[in-house]
Amino acid sequence: MFVTMIAAKIRSYLRYRETVRELSRLTDRELDDLGLSRSEIPFIARTHAVI
Template sequence: MINTLIRKYNSWQQYRRTYDELSRLSNRELSDLGIGRGDIDYIARSHHR
């Protein structure tokens, strides 16, 4: 049970890091990467799986 909690916490941390990093980019920078601002949550969730 502890291992599950640790894994979920680590996964959440990775999601937050990815989300925060992408959120800091300008719309122009996101566009250069082919990412829309509305895609950030999906990408962050997909990244940590």
């Protein structure tokens, strides 16, 4: 049970980092096309990863 919880937290964190990395690679113009600003990236990533 404990190991499963830890593994789930690690997977969530890895999803968070991947999302931050991918969104950070976009230009400001591309982010604007998506309706996002650079300052929203951590929030979007946390929402996606469900940390």
